[in-house]
Amino acid sequence: MSDSLKNFTDSLLKDLEENENGFFKIENEDGLAYLSVFPAGKKGKPVDAKEILRRIELFQITESSPISIKEIANKSDGLTHLIGKWPGKPESSRIEIEISEDRMKAFLIFHPPKYGGKILNSEQIQESIRERGIKFGIRNEVLNLLSEEPEYGKKILIAEGESPVPGKNGDIRVLFIHPAAPNLEEDEYGRVDFKNIQIIQSVAKDQKLAEKISPLPGKEGKNVLGEILPYDSGKEAEWKLGLNVRLSSDGISVHSLINGRPILDRQGTIRVDEICHLENVDFSTGNVNFPGTIIVEGSIADGFTLETEGSIIVKKSVGKVFLKAGGDVVLSGGFMGRNGGLIESGADIYTRFVEQGRLIAKNTIFIEEASMHSELVAGESVVIRGGRGELIGGSCVAGKSIICTKLGAIAETKTSVSVGIRPELLDDLEKLRLEIQKNKEILKKVEQSLIKLNEDSQRRQLTIEEKESLPKLSAIKQKYSGILNNLLGQEQSMIMGFEPDKDSYVEVEQEIFPGVDIYPGKGKILKYV
Numbered sequence: 391m392s393d394s395l396k397n398f399t400d401s402l403l404k405d406l407e408e409n410e411n412g413f414f415k416i417e418n419e420d421g422l423a424y425l426s427v428f429p430a431g432k433k434g435k436p437v438d439a440k441e442i443l444r445r446i447e448l449f450q451i452t453e454s455s456p457i458s459i460k461e462i463a464n465k466s467d468g469l470t471h472l473i474g475k476w477p478g479k480p481e482s483s484r485i486e487i488e489i490s491e492d493r494m495k496a497f498l499i500f501h502p503p504k505y506g507g508k509i510l511n512s513e514q515i516q517e518s519i520r521e522r523g524i525k526f527g528i529r530n531e532v533l534n535l536l537s538e539e540p541e542y543g544k545k546i547l548i549a550e551g552e553s554p555v556p557g558k559n560g561d562i563r564v565l566f567i568h569p570a571a572p573n574l575e576e577d578e579y580g581r582v583d584f585k586n587i588q589i590i591q592s593v594a595k596d597q598k599l600a601e602k603i604s605p606l607p608g609k610e611g612k613n614v615l616g617e618i619l620p621y622d623s624g625k626e627a628e629w630k631l632g633l634n635v636r637l638s639s640d641g642i643s644v645h646s647l648i649n650g651r652p653i654l655d656r657q658g659t660i661r662v663d664e665i666c667h668l669e670n671v672d673f674s675t676g677n678v679n680f681p682g683t684i685i686v687e688g689s690i691a692d693g694f695t696l697e698t699e700g701s702i703i704v705k706k707s708v709g710k711v712f713l714k715a716g717g718d719v720v721l722s723g724g725f726m727g728r729n730g731g732l733i734e735s736g737a738d739i740y741t742r743f744v745e746q747g748r749l750i751a752k753n754t755i756f757i758e759e760a761s762m763h764s765e766l767v768a769g770e771s772v773v774i775r776g777g778r779g780e781l782i783g784g785s786c787v788a789g790k791s792i793i794c795t796k797l798g799a800i801a802e803t804k805t806s807v808s809v810g811i812r813p814e815l816l817d818d819l820e821k822l823r824l825e826i827q828k829n830k831e832i833l834k835k836v837e838q839s840l841i842k843l844n845e846d847s848q849r850r851q852l853t854i855e856e857k858e859s860l861p862k863l864s865a866i867k868q869k870y871s872g873i874l875n876n877l878l879g880q881e882q883s884m885i886m887g888f889e890p891d892k893d894s895y896v897e898v899e900q901e902i903f904p905g906v907d908i909y910p911g912k913g914k915i916l917k918y919v
Contacts, residue, residue, distance in 0.1 A: 412437040412466055416445060416473075418480040423451045425459070425473045429466035439463040451476055482508045483540065485515060487522045487548075493613035496524050496549035502542045512537040524549050525616035554611030557624030561603045566591055568654040593646045593662060599635060600660055601643040602627055632661025633681070651683045651700070653717065663700040663717075671696060671711075683717070692728075701737075725749070727764065742777075750813075761786070763803075767813045779899065781805065787813045792896045798903030808909040810894035819881070826877045833870045839863055 412430035414437050416423060423446075430436045439460040446454050454474035462471050481504040488497045496519075503509055510518075515533050527550045536546070593599065605624025612618055629637060632655075634647045646652065650662040664682035671678060672691040678684060683700040692710040696702055699716040707723030709731065716736040725733060727747025733739060739751045743759040750767045758776040763783035766772050771791045774781050779795025783803040786792055789812045798805045840863050843856055852860075896908055 408432045409434055411435045414442055414463075416442075416449065416451070417470075418476045421476055421480075422472060423449070423454070423474045423476045424470045425462055426468060426470050427463050427466045428468045436466060437463050446473070449476065450478075478504065480504070480508075483510050483542075485510065485518050487519065487524070488545070489522065489524070489614065493615055493617065494551040494553070495547060496522075496614045497545045498536070498548045499545055500536060500540045500542050502540070509540060510537065519548065523616075524614050526612050527551050527614050549614040551613040551619075552611045554619045554621035555609040556622040557608035558606040559624045560605040560627035562600050562627050562629070562658075562660075563603055564600045564654055564660070565598055566593065566652045566654075568652075591652055592665075593650065593652045595646055595649050597646050599644045599646055599652055599662070602629070602641070630657065630659040632659045634662040634664065635660055653700070684715075707742075719751075724759070767817075769813055775899070781807070787811075788894075789813060790891060790894055793899075794897075795899045796901050796903070797896075797898045798906040800903055802903060802905035805903075805906045806909070807896060807906070809896050810891045810910060822877065822881055826874065826881060829870055829874045829877060833867065833874060836863055836867045836870065840867065 408431040410431040411434045412428055414425060414427045416425055418424075425442065427437050427442070439456075442459055442463060443456060446459070451474045458471075459473060462473070483503040484501045486499040486501065488499070490496070498515075498519075512534050515537060519528065519533075529548055529550070532546065532548055605626060608621030608623065610618055610621055629641075629644065631637065631644065632653070634650060635644050636647055637644055644660055646662045648662055648664060650664050653661050653663055655661070664680075666678070666680045666682060666684045668675060668678070668684065668686045668688075670688040670690070671686055671694050672689075677695040677697075679697045681699050684696055684698050684702045686696075686702075686704045686706075689706050690696065690704060690708045690711045690713075695712040695714075697714045701717035701719065702713050702715045703720045703722075704713075705722045707726065708721060709726050710728045711731050711733075713719055713733045715734070718737045719733055719735045719739045719741075721733075721739075721741040723741075724743035724745070725731065725741050725747045726745045729746045731746075732748045732750070733741075734750045736752050738753045738756065739749050740756045741749075742757070743761070744757060744764045744766075745760075745762045746764060748765040748767075749755050752769045754771045754773060755766055755768045757772075757774040759778050760780040760782060761774055761784065762780075765784055766786040766788075768788045770789055771793065772781075772786055772788045774794040780799075781792075781794045781797050782799045783805050785806040785808075787808045789810070792807050792809050797807070840860070843852065843860055843863070846852060846856070894910070896910065
């Protein structure tokens with residue numbers, strides 16, 4: 391040991407010795423109480439005889455002499471002195487051990503000694519734990535601390551098991567981009583080129599589309615009794631295969647049977663759509679119904695219909711046409727519906743603009759320039775931005791959000807936007823209201839006929855046919871009154887049952903003009919006047 395380290399150690403020991411406080415012990419030996427008092431260091435605090443006397447009173451030690459206690463305290467010689475009798479049989483501290491119902495945790499409750507009994511040491515505590523069969527996850531550092539500084543009456547965690555780790559399920563790794571998210575990057579002028587959004591992918595015959603990833607094993611657990619806990623094995627992933635794909639002989643990968651467009655639908659089914667290329671759609675082609683993806687290089691004449699389970703891509707603008715796709719609808723140009731055209735998509739719709747048209751998308755409608763005097767319905771969102779970003783006139787309904795640059799027009803064009811309620815619910819409500827209106831009109835005609843017959847009966851004798859009509863009309867009135875009341879009740883129930891999405895919103899980047907009504911959920915309306 392170096393001189394400097396030795397000097398430091400000697401100084402530390404001397405400092406501790408000089409500052410040490412005095413202390414005492416009271417022990418029970420065969421019913422007799424013995425007191426030992428130890429001296430304090432030069433700067434330490436000596437034992438106060440009053441504290442010893444209070445402890446003697448607490449322990450109910452009899453036949454002790456306060457004078458002799460004070461003398462022993464003053465001597466502080468560290469020797470053992472008989473000071474009296476300790477009533478009752480001494481009882482050592484004891485422990486109570488609880489094991490949780492699932493055997494994953496063990497707790498210890500420490501009970502104090504009585505009548506001068508001894509405190510259990512670490513080895514005795516360990517022995518009690520072993521007797522209860524606890525073998526795993528023992529917290530030895532806690533047990534050692536308890537033997538030195540016992541915490542009486544407190545429930546203390548002393549052992550904890552290890553839960554099993556479940557295996558990881560197998561998966562399917564898809565090797566093409568999915569979903570085919572559009573490239574909506576803006577140029578330096580904030581514009582998006584809708585002709586190059588690149589959502590159409592293609593694959594060659596025999597190209598690998600996806601591969602299976604094997605499940606990973608888990609890890610066994612163990613409870614505090616040392617019992618092995620098995621883990622749940624990961625499950626093998628299952629293929630969902632659609633048209634124009636084949637499974638490899640080993641079942642590990644999926645390949646395309648044709649040259650076409652790869653699709654992963656929302657149910658997890660992998661398929662490859664055939665692609666139908668058309669120059670134009672007119673009287674030379676007639677209406678088109680095709681199971682795969684339809685790509686129209688030229689124009690679609692007014693009044694014609696395209697229907698597919700896949701997607702529709704049109705390279706030019708369209709007019710009063712009817713397009714229905716299970717997948718996306720992409721218009722590189724725009725849509726001039728002339729208050730009659732309809733475009734419906736089971737996924738997303740992309741177009742440069744729409745005027746006097748109707749767009750319905752299960753997911754999102756993306757428009758670059760403007761929507762003018764049109765009806766837009768989207769299950770998730772309507773996004774009008776990249777160019778002018780204007781939403782002018784007509785109505786717009788979205789389940790999640792409506793985002794545009796400008797809402798309404800300086801001419802105060804009436805524009806209605808609703809957000810937060812699923813469009814199909816609003817559609818159901820609209821159908822119900824049409825049914826209500828129809829029944830009201832029928833009831834009104836019946837009531838007018840009854841009034842006229844009653845007035846005629848006051849002026850003249852009714853014919854046999856007219857007399858027979860009275861009870862029939864009364865019965866019809868009663869029937870349709872009941873139907874109408876039921877429908878009105880359903881209408882109120884639907885309105886009260888609408889629960890708007892709490893995260894829905896309308897975002898307008900620049901300006902909202904007068905004449906705009908915003909319906910942010912059930913029963914709310916904001917007017918901009």
